[in-house]
Amino acid sequence: MKKTLAILLIFLSSFSYGQEQMTRILFILDASNSMNARWGTQTRINAAKELLAKTVDGLRDVPNLEIGLRVYGHQSPITATFQDCNDTKLEVPFGPDNFTSVKNRVKSIQAKGTTPIARSLEAAAGDFPDNTSRNVIILITDGLEACDNDPCVIAKKLKDKGVNVTPFVIGLGMDLSYLEKFRCIGTYEDAETREAFERVLQNVVQKALLNTTVQINLNNIAGAPTETDVTMFLYEAGTTNLKYTFTHTINRFGNPDTLIIDPALSYDLVVNTTPRVIKKNIVIKRNIHNTIEANTPQGNIRLRYLNAAKPYQIDARIMQEGSTSTLNVQKIGSKDKYLVGTYMVEILTLPRIYVTVNVEQSTISDINIKAPGFFKYAGINKITGQIFMKNDNGTWDWVTNIEDKSRTGKIRLQPGEYRMVYRQIDLKSSTYTMQNDSRINSNSTTTIKL
Numbered sequence: 001m002k003k004t005l006a007i008l009l010i011f012l013s014s015f016s017y018g019q020e021q022m023t024r025i026l027f028i029l030d031a032s033n034s035m036n037a038r039w040g041t042q043t044r045i046n047a048a049k050e051l052l053a054k055t056v057d058g059l060r061d062v063p064n065l066e067i068g069l070r071v072y073g074h075q076s077p078i079t080a081t082f083q084d085c086n087d088t089k090l091e092v093p094f095g096p097d098n099f100t101s102v103k104n105r106v107k108s109i110q111a112k113g114t115t116p117i118a119r120s121l122e123a124a125a126g127d128f129p130d131n132t133s134r135n136v137i138i139l140i141t142d143g144l145e146a147c148d149n150d151p152c153v154i155a156k157k158l159k160d161k162g163v164n165v166t167p168f169v170i171g172l173g174m175d176l177s178y179l180e181k182f183r184c185i186g187t188y189e190d191a192e193t194r195e196a197f198e199r200v201l202q203n204v205v206q207k208a209l210l211n212t213t214v215q216i217n218l219n220n221i222a223g224a225p226t227e228t229d230v231t232m233f234l235y236e237a238g239t240t241n242l243k244y245t246f247t248h249t250i251n252r253f254g255n256p257d258t259l260i261i262d263p264a265l266s267y268d269l270v271v272n273t274t275p276r277v278i279k280k281n282i283v284i285k286r287n288i289h290n291t292i293e294a295n296t297p298q299g300n301i302r303l304r305y306l307n308a309a310k311p312y313q314i315d316a317r318i319m320q321e322g323s324t325s326t327l328n329v330q331k332i333g334s335k336d337k338y339l340v341g342t343y344m345v346e347i348l349t350l351p352r353i354y355v356t357v358n359v360e361q362s363t364i365s366d367i368n369i370k371a372p373g374f375f376k377y378a379g380i381n382k383i384t385g386q387i388f389m390k391n392d393n394g395t396w397d398w399v400t401n402i403e404d405k406s407r408t409g410k411i412r413l414q415p416g417e418y419r420m421v422y423r424q425i426d427l428k429s430s431t432y433t434m435q436n437d438s439r440i441n442s443n444s445t446t447t448i449k450l
Contacts, residue, residue: 030141118149379450385422
């Protein structure tokens with residue numbers, strides 16, 4: 001049984017770059033019988049025809065562009081005993097302003113035959129009028145080679161003739177390991193929905209037209225581009241005009257993903273690490289693969305209780321060394337990424353805990369905290385007062401105020417020696433000041449009666 005997938009293959013012939021150079025894109029459409037299978041609310045052939053027609057419409061006003069259409073599997077029905085491996089035909093040759101002809105022919109195609117990918121690619125090499133233009137082939141198919149030829153062999157022959165091959169593969173809900181069969185041709189992508197296929201098709205066409213690509217390297221402390229999974233903004237340089245938003249991705253081959261970015265502008269890059277990294281006035285060079293380098297070495301801060309009997313909800317404020325600005329608010333029991341460096345951490349316990357922590361590359365810097373306990377008081381009369389904690393040197397530091405005019409209360413405190421100083425609110429003399437010393441232990445409640 002033939003396994004299914006969708007493939008976008010781009011064959012870029014050797015050429016000299018230039019803005020005025022003619023670009024020719026040959027679309028090869030798979031019209032084999034398997035394209036009649038359902039794909040969401042449509043068949044695959046109907047989805048491919050619809051998206052291809054939409055793409056052709058969008059190309060009408062592109063200068064110095066000609067397109068052509070080759071189809072296979074649409075002339076001879078496949079049967080249990082026969083498949084026509086020569087069923088491939090140039091339906092609309094290259095020519096100026098033939099977009100309507102391509103669109104109309106696409107609409108009339110019926111899927112019925114087999115999948116002669118290799119023969120179609122071999123024949124397509126002769127469909128281009130000359131080698132002076134940028135010659136691009138985009139093959140859209142849902143199937144692997146069904147005849148006796150090997151697309152990898154054909155791809156090698158084309159490369160030997162000076163044709164460079166770069167594929168874009170979209171797997172449709174299939175075992176991605178099967179896509180390894182196309183590694184001999186180049187790279188590939190996967191998607192399981194019509195919407196994903198549409199996005200990749202648009203991306204490939206943009207690449208064919210611009211021939212300008214970008215990768216953003218988020219470098220670790222050693223200069224290797226291993227950092228990832230962070231949002232990046234690209235603004236028009238010197239403005240607040242946000243042009244692109246990407247979640248940085250390492251692709252299947254372990255490299256930063258390739259992006260399509262308009263080279264007509266210069267950009268300011270914001271990498272939303274903590275703290276963020278900014279690079280300004282980035283110029284994208286046309287017709288080459290650009291690499292943008294950003295130093296974003298990261299490690300982790302993890303805050304955790306040593307002995308908590310339950311998950312106490314306490315926050316911590318993270319600041320860069322030498323700054324009082326809050327970078328992040330992180331909960332105890334969580335882990336979060338930060339750029340390599342030194343940070344001040346204010347843990348919002350009672351009393352406050354202050355810690356200096358060094359974040360190192362790809363490591364976890366732990367801040368361990370004793371679990372809190374509770375101080376509970378109850379009385380008949382309303383009171384006013386404060387709570388103090390005893391220092392190692394015997395002095396007392398203020399911790400918190402008692403809720404004014406309260407009779408009862410419950411306060412979460414870190415383990416230690418405490419003194420409650422209070423006075424009955426309606427007794428108007430300092431001589432009525434009272435105090436109560438107590439010990440707070442983790443995960444337990446100390447109760448006093450006033």
